[in-house]
Amino acid sequence: MPVTPTANEIRALISQCLSRDQHTFYSQLKRIGSGKSAEKNGKLDAFFTRVEKSLKQVEQRKAGCPIINYPDLPISDKRDDIAALINQHQVVILCGETGSGKTTQLPKICLELGRGFKGQIGHTQPRRLAAITVAQRIADELKTELGQQVGYKIRFQGKENDKTLVKLMTDGILLAEIKSDPFLSQYDTLILDEAHERSLNIDFLLGYMKWLLPKRPDLKLIVTSATIDPDRFSTHFNNAPVINVSGRTYPVEMRYRPVGVDSEQNQQDMLQGIVNAAGELHRDRAGDILVFLSGEREIREAAEALSKNHPKGYDILPLYSRLSGKEQAQIFKPHKKLRIVLATNVAETSLTVPGIRCVIDTGVARISRFSQRSKIQQLPIEPISQASA
Template sequence: MKQLSALAQRRLARIQQLSAIEYPADLPVVERREELAQAIEKHQVIIVCGETGSGKTTQLPKICLSIGRGVHGVIGHTQPRRVAARSVAARIAQELKSELGGLVGYKVRFNDKVSPDSAIKLMTDGILLAEIHHDPLLKQYDTLIIDEAHERSLNIDFLLGYFKQLLRKRPDLKLIITSATLDAERFSKHFSGAPVLQVSGRTYPVEIRYRPPQKDEEGEMQDVPQAICSALDELSIGGLRGDVLVFLPGEREIREAAEALRKHQHKGI
């Protein structure tokens, strides 16, 4: 208990060194932060249903911090992938004007950037699952945020089932589940009618252009990297400038597309 008390005092001192927590005004979740804070304080479990761009991933840990969570235990925040865990941790640390590995840390396979000062800990759901083996009550946490729960991986499904039993033994533990879909009602039912808070996402004008498959110079159907390069050529003809986001299924496809684009640069892309 002395060690836990010392850790709590250390985290509290670190949090008190913060200036007022700032929130980006253009994020929809920020408009409802008071309502979210009250719901977290009142209920043991809440479901936050928010579209992509709502800000729930980066702002919920800060809202928890603002109401005193993260002192008696860490605010654990899971992400489905390692890249997301690292990048979200870096973003939250930047917004709190703290170095990464200090007030905000992350733990993924082969990389642990969490310190005794850390009040917010990003990690993959696999890391949290592994911690259950040696800490069944998850005593190091006072708050857990399960992000992107709609992805419904085996890890997430197991965790949600485990939490239903754990919460009875840990009445002090707060659980926040986020989902980008209307599956939120299903999560609410699983946790005995936990409240669902809907947060809208930011919307932008979208123009859809359909580009049918085309043949290359040798008469063969273009593969995906070739099609990406051709599509960018068409966009550049119109004089459009800016960044391009391409969704691909895996690392190999990403590397192949990147290599094709590097070779394609002489055409002005």
Template sequence: KPVEKSLTDIANALQRSAQKMQARLSALPKPEYPSELPVSAKKDDIAAAIQQHQVVIVCGETGSGKTTQLPKICLELGRGVSGLIGHTQPRRIAARSVASRIAQELNSPLGQTVGYKVRFNDKLSESSYIKLMTDGILLAETQGDKFLNAYDTIIIDEAHERSLNIDFLLGYLKQLLPKRPDLKVIVTSATIDAERFSNHFVGAPIIEVSGRTYPVEVRYRPLGKSGFRAKEIAEAENAQFDLDDDTIFGIARKAKTEARWLEEDDEEEAIEEAILDAADDLLRQGDGDILVFLPGEREIRDTADHLRKYQGRSAKLKHIEVLPLFARLSIEDQQKIFKSHSARRIVLATNVAETSLTVPGIKYVIDAGLARMNRYSPRAKVEQLQIEKISQAAAKQRAGRCGRVSNGICVRLYSEEDFNSRPAFTEPEILRSSLASVILRMAALRLGDVTEFPFIEAPSSRLIADGYLLLQELGAVNEQRQIT
């Protein structure tokens, strides 16, 4: 009798599962695709590749629509029924905004058909098909769901960022796929090094999608050359009282920028002045908002204060709305960025706006050419968050943000020679991190031996040995390389 009861319970559970699957299949949304997005033209090719292969690489330029449309293509294929469509983003702000956008396109309240899960915030329901989350959340879920049975499809978005979390996930999925033949994986990237991802997954097909971009004029305006020239002084002297207040104010400020850079050599203040100078010029070019890229939250706050200080003294700046955009911004302040507005805006952003988020209405970009990067110092034996020059690829991504709605202008606050001397791509985080911290994180996540893990770019054996040596000195591992 106990055996019969067990068999009956199993049969009932299977029946309930089948009924639930049928109900989810019947309620599957019928997505539509915006014709203006380039990815819509490739919809059939992408769908065929997903059906025929376990892993597909989709590389698309800025504005292609891959982030919002790929989950909808998966829905149309019947994915999301036996498990969720997991869709990872590098940052919380992107996970929330992308979830909101896809829900809007599917005419569903956020949290029903489409939900999200980020640190300290979970908006999902049993009826959800698509789950947006940070890559860190999915990585943490591998601890309680080793085979990721909660998902039938995984989309790793913005893989070109090559953070540690992304590299860990790509390695973990490579090991998992033979054990989960039903699982589909889609890796998306900007048009950067797509072959590397394809090779990692043993020849996964690459589908390229063009970007929806207009021509962007790049202007180089290095610090110390803000545009203040003798010609402008002569014009001011000749015109004398015919100049309006804005022109007089602009010439005076350009002189101040030159003096500050030449006399004080204060780079931070010079950058703030150069941004003010460039913004003033761009506001004269015509309609459209300005996106300014800065290295971090502190620089954003300082520049915002600097802009607001001058707003009352310039008719051009007086009615401009200045908005910050960084990862730790409150949800309420984040939503201001995406709301419709009548006044012109200057949005001060970190690299969160480089690829993860699309700020609407941007026609001009001012790029300081800097970002905060985590880097390990072998001499000091510590990791430091320091300001560094961005790569050429990152600079191109930034410039592409202003070619979305019309022809754009990107002002780079550095020289063309400086740009040409920069590395082509951003160095993956694992190659600039302490291997000691990588080893500890892998141990905490139970990812196995660092020497055997299938990294896209494995760290050298010397760096691994140095990492273990440091951990031994700290008493974190024993001589057998086991965590103490």
């Protein structure tokens, strides 16, 4: 006659199951324990069948994990230190400069630690375009098809399945999932990326995670920021450890080309300024050019102006969230012709456009502001400082 495991042994077994099943199993075990002895054996048999099924799914997810390699990026040199902190602490704050590789390499470090098997590694981005492009980049590095081990979910669109280990999404999607799953039980790890942007969504998530973490001791949280002041995030999470990852620095030549300040002529002056700057860089044989603009309309107008006046031999490529996936993918493909990429500030921190040698900044950007009068989040176009350009 087989020996029934002790309560502690059963709890240890449950802790190895899928994270989404664990709460249900603990509740069922409690009900079985309080029932009549005559009924327990039959219920325990059915219970262990469900536990065994969940354990098999965890093993299948482990078996489907791709081979992990790391490119030559600054974060790769510190991956052992980062892994040790994630192992030892429930919350880790990572401060990494733009281009350090934190967005694409952190999920891979988590996979190497055995995260992502009991539940998904949820990875939030503030913008839809960034969520899709980062998911595609990680999938390419892991040599897997997008939608399999690496997936994404944005509003009205998504690619994921039961095999998905890493899931990219906007912070708004994670907020929406809280409604149906308050304990976020489908995740065993969460990465809140670009937390320095401090939108309402990100601030709400930071507050919610502080409430949730004591109730989910198995859940790991990694908060990343590109700022030099991560201590505020650390203090919020009871002095969570902070690790800094520096980016690569290169010599940069700054050129300022003021345009007119007359509001009626400002847009026309700005377009002419972009055309003139592109021509100047072309004469210097500088290479691929990235132009920062404030929105889709401004990108379309600049593309039209450059198509009439741009130097020969350049491809003009827009980059904004409403483009189709195929059009967005053109930005990241290998190319031989020189390019002028017209983008919003999504290309400043959320993703890295390859091959860029020169940047033209128009000096304005859409800044997220909360209006006290209308009680809604707004995106007014505001001038930025020369230091921020």
